[in-house]
Amino acid sequence: MASAVIKRPFYLRPPWNILFDFHKLEKLTPWNVNIAYLLSSFLEEMERSGQVDFRASGVALDSSALIYLMKSKLLLKLEEPPPPPKPPQDFLPPPLFLPLRHELTSTTIKHLLEVLDDVLRGEKLINLEKAVAEPILPTPSEILPQLDAFLVEIELQMERLYSYLSEKVKGTGIIEFSTLIKDAVRLDVIRTFILLLFLAQEGKVSLWQNEETEEIYVTIGELKIAESGKANS
Amino acid sequence: MQRAEKQTVDLAGSPPEKPSTERIQRNLALLEAALYVAGRPLDLNELCSVLKTRSKNKTKKFIKILASEYADRNTALEILELKDERYVLQLKAEYTPLVKRLVNRPLLSTGPLKTLSYIAYRQPISQKRVVDVRGHHVYSHIKLLKEMGLVVAERSGRSLVLRTSEYFADYFGLSHDLATMKRELANVFKDFAKQEKLSS
């Protein structure tokens, strides 16, 4: 009997046993557990009895963490937004019954003409507004969206053109504008030229024109200079 | 048209103190004409003015004869006496579902009628309150009720206040005085609840 009592560690007795019985732990109401008391008395008892067991301490710590978690989950649950307010209750009378009655109405053709006057005046106004507002040239908004998209993407387009050029001029180090825009539509020719100007402004390409043939030559020769310049600075 | 001419000749010749059959017929027809064109309950004063008499008793006698003729005839129409000696010519309720598709004006379905009931019962009431209690769909009901002239909206500060119109009161033969009207309405609803109980 006595040996059986000694074998059974103290922490399997109440109140500490709840920390070591996982089935009980899941079912209990966390608010009913005073963790601070349990842990401090557990330590005191362990010190007093001399049964120092680190595994038991670990389990006790784990269980109390779990109880804390349960408590905080409950707290969060309590703080969930309240359900939407129910519509206010009020006595809702039954629908009124509308008996069918014939009723002569007072509107005559004269009334129709009186209000027509007003409407026709409105009609004239509408026509007038339309005549004035009729645009002769396409509005800027009809051109701008395309231009906007082009401008927004200009950085990207410059990069693309630049890598295209880098590949093209590998051998000779130079390319004619006419070769660059071969088979391109007018709008793309313009776009390419604008992009070249931007690249030249940034010093990534150099452009020069043959005054007789009007051919424009493009090189990326200056790039190295620019880069080395940057590296030096 | 010929009939009409004959009648007026007869009338002109009849002595005033002894009401002839034609004269009675004429008075009954006048009251019928008044009730038919008005399409709403008429009170004794209005009916007196149609008969060009000041005697309410005389008018009441005639209108009661007319109402009983209608009742005896047992057709689709009826003349009802409402509270405060008001009289109305209308279709018997049982015929409403059979012919309502021929009516040339928007008829209210149950939803808008409920909204109307509620506004009438609680008026003056803010539009917001009506929406809170009945739901967002009542905006369309309120629009319809305003278009039909049954409800009027007034701005009061930042909110819209709804009340029933005079036409509404006339249509149902209710008092124009708000307190009285509400009492009358409460009775209507009580009667309705009783009938519901009986029929269920």
Next chain:
Amino acid sequence: MQRAEKQTVDLAGSPPEKPSTERIQRNLALLEAALYVAGRPLDLNELCSVLKTRSKNKTKKFIKILASEYADRNTALEILELKDERYVLQLKAEYTPLVKRLVNRPLLSTGPLKTLSYIAYRQPISQKRVVDVRGHHVYSHIKLLKEMGLVVAERSGRSLVLRTSEYFADYFGLSHDLATMKRELANVFKDFAKQEKLSS
């Protein structure tokens, strides 16, 4: 009343399916209900549908009985047969001036009435055009006018074309014949336009 009973008894005795007196009374009441609530001429098809029969002859027989009952009764109301087998329940013209001051309810409020007048003036007119001139709120007006049977809409290609109905013509006392009605309307509007020019 006695006359009416006699008549129906006569009918009840006639072959072939021997309709009961109640059944005849019911049919007469249904036709009366339909004409009363419509407040406009109804054609035989509409009346047939109220009696839930396909027999125009049967319906015509009943409507003629009803009309003669009204005539015999000699009251303020009459049932008239119009062109094209259309029938209307109406106040006898002679009573109109005597009771018209009781009529104070407009057919439509100003907004929808404006839309109606514009459609009548410009018809046939595309719905789009009406909306352009009058604003987007007129969709609800057009809906109302269609519900009231004052305006009809026809699909023409991808657009809706609006014009006034026969009921519109009836209401304003214009011809039932569409072409004549349009001419009459045109004349009214022409006179109006002339006055406009003179006054401006």
